[in-house]
Amino acid sequence: NMDPKADVLENSDLPYGHILCHEKWRTSSLLQALKDGGVKILFEKELGVTDFHLPSQTRLLYVSECDIIAGNGYKRKLVRYRNASSSFQELVLVERTQLSEQYFSALQRFVVFDLGLSLLPVSGQTEASQLITQIVHGEGRDNPFRRKTSGQLLDSVTVISVQQIPGVGRVKALTLMQNFSSLKEISNASPAELEPIVGEGSAQQIHSFFHRNLITGHWGII
Amino acid sequence: AVTEPPPPPLPGSVSILMDSRSTGGMVELVMSLRQRHGADVHVCSLDSNYFIVSNRMAVMRQSQSDLAAMQNRKRLAERLSNMQGLFERVCLIVEKDRSKQGEVSRPFQRTRYYDNTLVALVRAGIRLLWSDGAEESAGLLVDLAKLESRKGQGIAVPLKVKGQRREEALQMYLSLPSVSHVHALNLLHNFSSVAQLMNSSVESIQKGGCMSRSRAEEIYRFLRRSCDCTLFTKTPKAGKIG
Numbered sequence: 001n002m003d004p005k006a007d008v009l010e011n012s013d014l015p016y017g018h019i020l021c022h023e024k025w026r027t028s029s030l031l032q033a034l035k036d037g038g039v040k041i042l043f044e045k046e047l048g049v050t051d052f053h054l055p056s057q058t059r060l061l062y063v064s065e066c067d068i069i070a071g072n073g074y075k076r077k078l079v080r081y082r083n084a085s086s087s088f089q090e091l092v093l094v095e096r097t098q099l100s101e102q103y104f105s106a107l108q109r110f111v112v113f114d115l116g117l118s119l120l121p122v123s124g125q126t127e128a129s130q131l132i133t134q135i136v137h138g139e140g141r142d143n144p145f146r147r148k149t150s151g152q153l154l155d156s157v158t159v160i161s162v163q164q165i166p167g168v169g170r171v172k173a174l175t176l177m178q179n180f181s182s183l184k185e186i187s188n189a190s191p192a193e194l195e196p197i198v199g200e201g202s203a204q205q206i207h208s209f210f211h212r213n214l215i216t217g218h219w220g221i222i
Numbered sequence: 223a224v225t226e227p228p229p230p231p232l233p234g235s236v237s238i239l240m241d242s243r244s245t246g247g248m249v250e251l252v253m254s255l256r257q258r259h260g261a262d263v264h265v266c267s268l269d270s271n272y273f274i275v276s277n278r279m280a281v282m283r284q285s286q287s288d289l290a291a292m293q294n295r296k297r298l299a300e301r302l303s304n305m306q307g308l309f310e311r312v313c314l315i316v317e318k319d320r321s322k323q324g325e326v327s328r329p330f331q332r333t334r335y336y337d338n339t340l341v342a343l344v345r346a347g348i349r350l351l352w353s354d355g356a357e358e359s360a361g362l363l364v365d366l367a368k369l370e371s372r373k374g375q376g377i378a379v380p381l382k383v384k385g386q387r388r389e390e391a392l393q394m395y396l397s398l399p400s401v402s403h404v405h406a407l408n409l410l411h412n413f414s415s416v417a418q419l420m421n422s423s424v425e426s427i428q429k430g431g432c433m434s435r436s437r438a439e440e441i442y443r444f445l446r447r448s449c450d451c452t453l454f455t456k457t458p459k460a461g462k463i464g
Contacts, residue, residue, distance in 0.1 A: 056345070091344065096352075108352060113369055118344045121352055127332055134337040144299040145346035147306040157399050158449040164394040181448040187420040210417040214388050214410065 013055075019136060020044050020053035030062075033129030039136050049081045052132065055139040059088045062128065065095040068103050075110065082115045089118070093128050096121035158183065167205045172198050176206075186210075235260045236367035237377040238275055239403055241268040246285065246320060247356030254360035261364055264381035266403060269308075270301045273363055274404045276370030276377060277432040278310040281351075283359055287319045290336040302348060308402035310434060313349040313366065315359050377404055378432075379411040391416050400440050401431070408432045420445050 014020060018040045025031050026043060034041060047053065052060040061081045067074040081090065092111050096104050104121070111119045122128045161183060162173035179197050180186045187210040194203035238255060242265050255261040268274070272282040282305065288294050305312045319330070343350060353359040370376055383392050394416055395406035412430035413419040419427065428438035 089345070104352075105358070109365065112349065112351060113365060118350065119352070120340055120344070120350070123332075130332070130334065131337045131341070134334060135341050138338055138341055143342045143345055144295060145302055145342050145348060147303050147346070154399065154444065154447065155449045157397070157444070158447065161394060161397040164390070164397050166390050177449050182446050184420045184445045187417045209390065210420070211415050212387055213414050214391055214416075215414050 014042075014053065015040075016055070016139070017136060018042055019055070019132065020047065022047045022051050025051065028125060030125035030129050030132075033126055034132060037129060037133035039133055048084055049077050050084075054132065054135050057088050058091060058135065060091045060093060060132070063092060063094045063107070065097045065100045065124075068095065068100040068107065078111060078115060078117070082117060092117050092119045093131070094119055094121050095124060095128075097123060162186065165206055165209050167202055168198075172202065235262055236275070236364055236371060237262045237264075237381055238273055238363060238367055239264050239266060239268070239377070239381060240273045241271045242266065243271045245271060245283070247317075247359075251356040251360050254357050255363065259360060259364040261367070262381060266381075268403055270304060272301075272305060274309075274377070274402065275363060275367040276311075276375040277404055277408065278375050278434070279313065279366065279370055280305050280309040280311075280402070281313040281315060281363060281366060283315045283317055283353075285317050285319050286330055289316055289339060290330070290333060292335055295339065302343075302346070306347075307400055308405075311349070312347070313351055314343060315351045315353050315362055317353045317359055318355060320355065375432075377407075379407050381407065383407070383410065395419075398441055399444055400437050405431045405433050405437070 017038070019034070020042050021031065021044070023043050023045045031041065044053075049061065050059045051062045054060055059081075061078065063074050063078070067077075078092065081092075094100075094104070094107060094111070108119055111117050120131065122131060158177065159170070159173050162168060162176055163170060165173075165186075168176070175197055176186050180189060186206070189207070191203045191207045194206055197203075198206065236259075238261050240252070240263060252263055252265075255263045270282075272280050274280050282301065284298070289298070302312060302314070340350065351362050353362055367376065383389050388410060392406055392410050395401055395409045396403065398406075401409075408431045409419055409427075413422070419430070422430070422442075424435070424438050424442045427433075427441050428435055431438060431441070
């Protein structure tokens with residue numbers, strides 16, 4: 001971005017409940033609906049191709065039915081939008097209407113596959129305002145889809161893994177784990193080492209499970 | 223015995239793994255994948271109902287009304303969370319509802335809850351795709367697989383596992399933490415024995431499994447970790463500790 005003022009604005013956090021809006025939206029129905037929904041609006045002339053700056057480092061570009069029907073101009077705009085990206089999450093709102101429907105599939109491929117941006121279809125400015133209001137008011141809320149660190153107990157995963165050896169049930173799995181320090185150690189045990197622990201038949205079976213050649217069907221040489 | 227060469231892939235065809243649980247329009251979708259797009263589709267049992275289109279990408283289908291229904295959120299969040307543990311990239315295809323025969327299709331009513339769900343999904347890094355039905359979803363799946371293939375992430379090993387021994391090894395690989403079905407298939411075809419994998423370096427696991435470094439490191443550590451199995455054994459003298 002060449003404009004130092006825009007840089008300052010982009011990098012500063014918005015006050016809670018506020019959005020930064022391109023000047024051109026000042027008299028739109030979208031904006032009125034946002035105000036009615038309790039969103040506070042700051043105007044900015046220097047937003048480049050971005051239409052809105054939302055909380056949590058999110059930017060939004062609006063592609064209207066008119067843009068889509070008028071042709072390829074919006075594609076250049078989308079490319080510029082993507083290229084101007086920094087640490088922002090970029091959303092593209094697309095007006096999906098009866099008139100723009102026939103172009104939607106190609107537009108989706110361009111936005112999502114070619115540019116790697118997130119596309120959300122809306123029927124018009126009313127739906128767009130509802131969506132933006134949700135983004136603004138939902139800031140800081142717990143996200144149920146954000147990945148939680150797995151609470152899987154690795155000890156039980158190990159027991160399950162050892163039980164995948166043919167002929168080894170839970171009891172034998174636990175016995176093996178008490179006698180060998182890891183799955184790798186079990187795999188490297190010789191039939192002679194396994195025999196006093198699980199018996200002769202199982203010892204052979206376990207050893208062969210680990211060492212038989214899965215590509216040729218032959219026994220591997222250790 | 224002679225090594226079975228994998229069947230030569232059709233030019234431009236893609237490999238897709240899918241779960242055996244079927245939901246609305248699945249027959250139509252599979253037909254389209256195979257016949258219209260010439261994709262190599264293998265149906266198997268995955269941990270949840272989704273598609274694997276590359277070594278790192280999985281795709282789930284969800285109808286718009288299911289996505290909008292509040293009672294589905296917990297399950298959806300769980301499924302997506304599991305997928306994010308197994309795959310670097312997770313996509314969700316939101317499909318328009320099919321109008322049942324004799325039923326007048328009602329226009330979809332967008333709610334605050336629905337908008338909130340969409341925003342949360344995007345924020346969680348899940349890529350959303352929009353589809354009019356099974357036929358279009360098939361096209362999106364194939365395009366995703368092709369895109370991934372161009373980036374060197376396409377599934378390059380045979381999807382079918384032949385023989386009981388290989389099936390047994392596959393089950394072992396699938397039991398390892400953070401290993402998806404496609405990683406397990408890669409390991410199966412790139413290591414000559416289970417013991418070879420167990421003794422491999424992080425680099426070899428990463429290469430053989432066609433997986434990320436961190437995933438390979440997790441496996442490497444898991445195979446070497448010792449486990450406190452006294453927790454699992456029934457101790458008759460429960461009162462005595464230490």
